[in-house]
Amino acid sequence: MFGEDAIAQQLADARTALDTVKQQQQDHQVPSVTAEAADGRIKVVLGSDGRLERLEFVEVRVLKEGTEFLEEEIRRAVNTALDARAESLAPDAAAPDLEALGEAVTKIQDQGLRQMQEMSAQISSVMKKLQGGS
Secondary structure (H helix, E strand, C coil), rough: CCCCHHHHHHHHHHHHHHHHHHHHHHHHCCCCCCEEEEECCCEECCCCCCCCEEECCCCHHHHHHHHHHHHHHHHHHHHHHHHHHHHHHHCCCCCCCCHHHHHHHHHHHHHHHHHHHHHHHHHHHHHHHHHCCC
């Protein structure tokens, strides 16, 4: 049977493992995304934070195409980049809620320790009575 210290250590180890996974997820950054439009003459780059980092006219001649053409092609490039970023963020399976798991482990640990202390106190009381104490 596990003692109070062994259970506390196992639960502390579980908390540490959850904290490690949580930190790894925070450290993971989404790479920037590049998209092109107008046959590669317009390039859009979204940064790792998902915001527009750069809009580039690879060929300056594209500016001669007119505002309606440019508006449409820029919109297309930005939407393509946003779609690519959203696709890279979509997990294959739902990620576990590590905050909730950590809170649950903490709650279990605290309840378990209280119960073990109560059991130890009751066992000590019974042992004293068996040994002729009050």
